[in-house]
Amino acid sequence: DADVTQTPRNRITKTGKRIMLECSQTKGHDRMYWYRQDPGLGLRLIYYSFDVKDINKGEISDGYSVSRQAQAKFSLSLESAIPNQTALYFCATSDSGAVHNEQFFGPGTRLTVL
Amino acid sequence: AQKITQTQPGMFVQEKEAVTLDCTYDTSDPSYGLFWYKQPSSGEMIFLIYQGSYDQQNATEGRYSLNFQKARKSANLVISASQLGDSAMYFCAMREGSHNNDMRFGAGTRLTVKP
Numbered sequence: 001d002a003d004v005t006q007t008p009r010n011r012i013t014k015t016g017k018r019i020m021l022e023c024s025q026t027k028g029h030d031r032m033y034w035y036r037q038d039p040g041l042g043l044r045l046i047y048y049s050f051d052v053k054d055i056n057k058g059e060i061s062d063g064y065s066v067s068r069q070a071q072a073k074f075s076l077s078l079e080s081a082i083p084n085q086t087a088l089y090f091c092a093t094s095d096s097g098a099v100h101n102e103q104f105f106g107p108g109t110r111l112t113v114l
Numbered sequence: 115a116q117k118i119t120q121t122q123p124g125m126f127v128q129e130k131e132a133v134t135l136d137c138t139y140d141t142s143d144p145s146y147g148l149f150w151y152k153q154p155s156s157g158e159m160i161f162l163i164y165q166g167s168y169d170q171q172n173a174t175e176g177r178y179s180l181n182f183q184k185a186r187k188s189a190n191l192v193i194s195a196s197q198l199g200d201s202a203m204y205f206c207a208m209r210e211g212s213h214n215n216d217m218r219f220g221a222g223t224r225l226t227v228k229p
Contacts, residue, residue, distance in 0.1 A: 033216075040123075040221055041221060042118075042205055042219035042220050042221045042222055043159075043205065043207075043219040044219070045216050045217070045218075048216060058216060059216075059218075088157065090159060092159075100147060100149075100164040100166070101147075101209075102149060102161045102164060103149075103161070103217065104161065105151075105158060105159035105160075106158075107156075107157060107158050108157045108158065108159075110157075
């Protein structure tokens with residue numbers, strides 16, 4: 001079983017719709033992250049959370065919101081989707097106690113906004 | 115300002131040969147960490163190797179090694195004895211300062227291994 005799972009894996013939606021992407025992890029990590037990947041731009045951080053009561057904005061948080069429902073769950077919402085939010089979205093986790101605090105990624109969610 | 119620069123959009127290498135993927139970075143923080151990730155065509159991101167700014171030796175992990183040149187602010191990934199399964203996108207990333215800071219990624223290099 002995958003340690004970091006994302007649902008859905010693919011989603012097509014229309015402009016103006018609200019959409020939620022979910023992330024769950026069984027790694028027991030305290031930190032969770034949401035990134036988006038666009039061709040030629042690498043990954044950019046949207047939001048991150050160091051524990052259940054902690055939420056921080058990343059480099060590109062406008063148009064997004066998040067919820068850390070439990071240590072193992074971190075969801076990303078697009079309140080009113082727009083076409084330039086079409087991208088590949090990744091959830092990641094890390095252990096603050098690990099030597100390098102490297103991040104482990106989920107399989108990604110491909111979102112298309114028409 | 116771009117913190118991480120990967121100047122090679124695409125690279126080709128013959129199977130069994132070694133290849134170097136370039137990464138340069140920009141920071142004024144004396145403490146930082148550098149990471150390399152692999153993204154195969156299936157899409158997942160796989161952590162490969164880490165280099166700390168205070169590490170005295172270049173990091174190695176199996177066939178992966180880092181050519182860390184601190185004065186030049188470069189952290190090139192070397193893959194030895196390339197295999198067909200090494201064909202993928204490779205991303206360099208940096209985290210400045212403490213573990214509480216976020217990571218910034220480069221744009222990536224697409225490596226193709228030829229049989």
